[in-house]
Amino acid sequence: MELVIALGMNGIVWGLIIALIALGLSIIFGLLDIINIAHGDFFMVGTVLAWAVFEGTGNYWLAFAIVPIIGFGLGALIEYAVIQPIKNAAALSIVATFGLSIILQESVRATYGAAPSRLTAPIETTIPLFGLEYEVYRLFAAFISVVAIIAFFIFLHRTKMGTWMRAVRYDPETATAMGIPARRVYQITFAIGFAMAALGGVVAGPITTVDFQAGVDVLPFCFMAVIIGGLGNLEGTVAAAVMLAFFEGVMASFADPTMARIGSLCLMSLVLLIRPHGIFSGATR
C-alpha cells in the first residue's frame, strides 16, 4: 500500500512537471502550427544547463533563475533561424524540428558527454506524509511547477502580450491589421515554450538523470498530454498530464514501467475513441 501511495505521489509530482513542459509544447503548436519534435530536448537542455550552473557556482537555486532566461534566449534564436524560414509550410516543421532535436542532442553529447549523471537535490530532508517519509524536494518541485503554470495563465490573460498571443492564435491576419506585430508574437511564444521546458528541466534535474537522451522519454509523454487534453486546449493539457502521470505511477507500483507506459497508451487510445477531440474538448478553447 505504501508503495502505491509513494508512486502515486511521485506520479502527481512528475505530472505537474510534465504539465509545465507540455504547456510549452501546446502553445507552440497552437500559435505557430509547429509540431515540435525537439521539445523533449528543450527539457533535456534545461537539465544540462542546470547541471552546468551547479558545477560552476555550487548553488543549484541559481539555476531556477538563470536557466529559463537562457532557454528563452535560445528559443528566440531558434525561432529566428529554424522556424521562421519554414513558416507557411507546417508539414516541414516535423522534419526541421527533428533535425533540431539531433543537433541539440549531439551538441550536448559533444560537450557534456554521453555518460548520464545524477544531481543531488538542494533540499535533502524528508517529512512524514501519509505514513511514509517523503522527499521535501519533490513537494517543492510540484510547488514550483504549479506556480509557473499559474503564472503563465496570468500572463496569458492579464498582459498585453498574452492578449496578443490569444488574438494571433485566432486570426493572425486581422491581428496584424490591428497593429499587432505577429512575427514578434510568434518568436516570443516559441521562446516562452523553450523557457517552460527548460524550467521543467531545472525542476526535474534532481529527481531524474542528466543525460543527452533524457528528452526522448519526455516527448511522447508531453504529446500524450496535449492530445488527451484536446489539441490547443491549454487547461486540458495540464489536467491530462497530471492524470496520466498519476495513472502511470500507480500502474508502476504493480507492473513494470514498460507495462505502465503501455497502459497509458491504451488509456489514450480509449479516450480518443470515445472523445476524438480530447477529454476536455468544448470546455474551454
Added chain:
Amino acid sequence: MLELNGVHAHYGKVHVLQGTSLEVHNGEAVGLLGRNGVGKTTTLKTIMGLVPATGGEIVFDGRGLTDLAPHRIPDTGIGYVPQGRGIFPTLSVKENLEIALTKAPPSQVTDYVFDRFPRLKERLSQPGGTLSGGEQQMLAIARCLVMQPKLIILDEPTEGIMPILVQDIRREIKAVNDTGVSILLVEQNIKTALRLCSRIYIMEKGTVVHEATAEDLKNDTETLHRYLGVTV
C-alpha cells in the same frame, strides 16, 4: 490623402489586382463597388499590407505604404474593418476594443465611443463571440475609433446584418465621416454606398473601370446594370 496608383497583387500565381487606381481625399467618403470576386477585398488587404503589392504604389498622407511592415500601417492613421468583422471571439469586448492600444486613449475618445455605442459599454467583460452580428460590427467600428484614425476602410459592413440594423450601421458610419474621418467603403449593398458616399468607383476583374459621383451613378441605370447587374 490615400492614393493607389496602378496597384498589382497576386495570390501565388493568380494575378488578382491588375493595376488598380483610386483616390480618397481628406474628409471624403468613397465607395468601391463591384460583383463578387472582382478584387475589392484584395484591394483593401493590399492597402493594409496583408497582401503584398507586386507593383504600383500606395501613398497615404505623402507616405509610401508598400515598404512598411504590415503591423505599422494602422499607426499611419488607417483603421480597418475587415469583411466578416474580424472580432476575436474568445477575447472580451474590452480586450477586442483595446487590442491595438499600447496606451489608453484620451478620455474624450473613450467617452465618445461609449456614448455612441452604449451597448458595448454594458458588455465589456463578455467574450466578443457572444455579441450579435450587429453588435460585433459596432465593436469593429469602435475598435477603429479608439485608434483615432484619419481614414477608415470598411469591407461590406452590412453583409449578413439583420435588415433593421443596417440603418444603425449606416448611421454610425455617417457619424464617423461627419467628424472629419475619411471613409473608403466596399459594399455589395448599392443603396448603402449611394447614401453614404459622395464618389463611387466600380471594379471589374482587378481594375477600376468606372468612376462617378454618387449623384450621377444613381441615375445611370446603364452602368449600374452593366457592372453590378442591378436594375433600379
